[in-house]
Amino acid sequence: MIKQIAVFLENREGRVSECCKVLKDANVNLRSMSIADTKEFGILRLITSDNDVAMKALKGAGFLASIVELVALEVPDKSGALAEMLIELYEGGINIEYMYSFAGENGHAQIGFKTNTPETAVAILEKAGAKVL
Amino acid sequence: MQYFQKEIETMSKEDKKALQSKRLVEIVKYAYENQAPYRAKMDAMGVKPEDIKSIDDISKLPFTVKQDLRDAYPFGMMARPKKDLVRLHASSATTGKLTVAGYTQKDIDIWGECAARSLVMAGASKESVVHVAYGYGLFTGGLGMHYGGEQLGAVVVPASAGNTQKQIQLLCDFEADIICCTPSYIIYLAEEIERMGLEIGKDIKLKGGVFGAEAWSEGMRADIEKRLGIRACDIYGLSEIAGPGVACDCEFKTGMHFQDDHFYPEIVDVDTLEPLGYDQSGELVITTLTKEGMPLIRYRTRDIASLNNDPCPCGRTSVKLNKITGRSDDMLIIRGVNVFPSQIESVLLKNKNIQPHYHINVDRVNNLDTMEIVVELSPDISLDEVAHVEEIRKKLASDMASALSVSAKITLVSPGTVARSEGKAKRITDRRKF
Numbered sequence: 001m002i003k004q005i006a007v008f009l010e011n012r013e014g015r016v017s018e019c020c021k022v023l024k025d026a027n028v029n030l031r032s033m034s035i036a037d038t039k040e041f042g043i044l045r046l047i048t049s050d051n052d053v054a055m056k057a058l059k060g061a062g063f064l065a066s067i068v069e070l071v072a073l074e075v076p077d078k079s080g081a082l083a084e085m086l087i088e089l090y091e092g093g094i095n096i097e098y099m100y101s102f103a104g105e106n107g108h109a110q111i112g113f114k115t116n117t118p119e120t121a122v123a124i125l126e127k128a129g130a131k132v133l
Numbered sequence: 134m135q136y137f138q139k140e141i142e143t144m145s146k147e148d149k150k151a152l153q154s155k156r157l158v159e160i161v162k163y164a165y166e167n168q169a170p171y172r173a174k175m176d177a178m179g180v181k182p183e184d185i186k187s188i189d190d191i192s193k194l195p196f197t198v199k200q201d202l203r204d205a206y207p208f209g210m211m212a213r214p215k216k217d218l219v220r221l222h223a224s225s226a227t228t229g230k231l232t233v234a235g236y237t238q239k240d241i242d243i244w245g246e247c248a249a250r251s252l253v254m255a256g257a258s259k260e261s262v263v264h265v266a267y268g269y270g271l272f273t274g275g276l277g278m279h280y281g282g283e284q285l286g287a288v289v290v291p292a293s294a295g296n297t298q299k300q301i302q303l304l305c306d307f308e309a310d311i312i313c314c315t316p317s318y319i320i321y322l323a324e325e326i327e328r329m330g331l332e333i334g335k336d337i338k339l340k341g342g343v344f345g346a347e348a349w350s351e352g353m354r355a356d357i358e359k360r361l362g363i364r365a366c367d368i369y370g371l372s373e374i375a376g377p378g379v380a381c382d383c384e385f386k387t388g389m390h391f392q393d394d395h396f397y398p399e400i401v402d403v404d405t406l407e408p409l410g411y412d413q414s415g416e417l418v419i420t421t422l423t424k425e426g427m428p429l430i431r432y433r434t435r436d437i438a439s440l441n442n443d444p445c446p447c448g449r450t451s452v453k454l455n456k457i458t459g460r461s462d463d464m465l466i467i468r469g470v471n472v473f474p475s476q477i478e479s480v481l482l483k484n485k486n487i488q489p490h491y492h493i494n495v496d497r498v499n500n501l502d503t504m505e506i507v508v509e510l511s512p513d514i515s516l517d518e519v520a521h522v523e524e525i526r527k528k529l530a531s532d533m534a535s536a537l538s539v540s541a542k543i544t545l546v547s548p549g550t551v552a553r554s555e556g557k558a559k560r561i562t563d564r565r566k567f
Binding site: 004008009010036040043059063064067068097098 | 517518519522545546549550
């Protein structure tokens, strides 16, 4: 399991850059980001080098931010690797709310996803031989 | 048909004053004997019913405010027991509690007479088909004009609000010549009629209408009259006193003829509450001269307006109410529905996902009022899914709609983004132009 920071952003010009500037000023490095957007607001999801510092900086700047745990795994850099794992999860009845990828250190892709049943998901992935982070 | 009740409507000023004086003496005695809140108010001021000898003594009497009605909720202000009442109407009040008005059969009949006088001012007669597109319910618009039309002896079409296509079908098929609704709705109807390519005068045979329950400008009136080829009359009423028909303007538009044989108007200074003269702007105060169910003495309407006593070419002799220009409280009228910011606040306070910092944006888009409530999310909640935010928004929107009886768009923003101000917060931006 890994931790991400989710930030609520109302749809207003410059809101994403304001958020990134706060993290820059706090010397926090971003490993990955993904945004879910609607017409009126967005939710920015971040994986950072230091969640505690990032949270403190964001809250201090008035952002609605929270820490949410994701199930994360490393998949080898070859075609079909992710599909195999997703099929295992699907067959195990795991519902994925959202997912995104981020860079691993050794050329492998890392995938994080949100589910309401993380323990079951981790058990399924481990049984299937995945490298769970 | 020129008048509904010629004798009263064209009564000389002297006779009217004598009638008002006689009725005021009676109603004050009646209120003192039958309404505990008035007995208490008058005793506290040291005023006895015998001190009131003519209409000129009215300024000796205590005022009534909306809070008095709330304190008496639901029946404390009634002068008659339930067995004598035949109808209740209600409208929203600041704390979410309704203000209630009870009517006896005689009260309903008098209200109907006043509504009938108004319909005649718009050009109606016994031969008319009167299409009522005001909502029917606790709101007084629909039933008020309905009974007015029946008193007149016209054919009433109780269409109620909504379903525009059906409304237009009914207007064509039943050949209504008179319509009653809000000014914004008649403009919407006119647009739809034009869009459908219907011909004014052939498919749509309207000749006049009474429009009220929300503020509208002379520009809007000219637009309505031109597009539909009708006489558009401004009608005034409020549920605490009686619904539409308390005052209405005639074809000469010299101000709304106040039905001052039943409802006595005064204008007072908003700060000092001292009575003001004709053509001076202040708060409209109304005394019901003939009501039995729930008489109100010097009721402060919170509407800002002036009265004029200039003669009208129509021959009616009543005093006239000039257009309402504003409110002396923070009440908003959204699509004809009274909305108080405090009602919005009480809905927000019950929701743990948000904090009660809000801003209300009111606008008029395509001639319909829109209300947006911008509200801050609580800093303590955890949000990482779009669906969570949507859930919070939908719950708030539905709670708001049921508390306010009118829908509002909810916009959620980050904590700390709604402007804070010291002292009295400026929570409303009203971009409507009247």
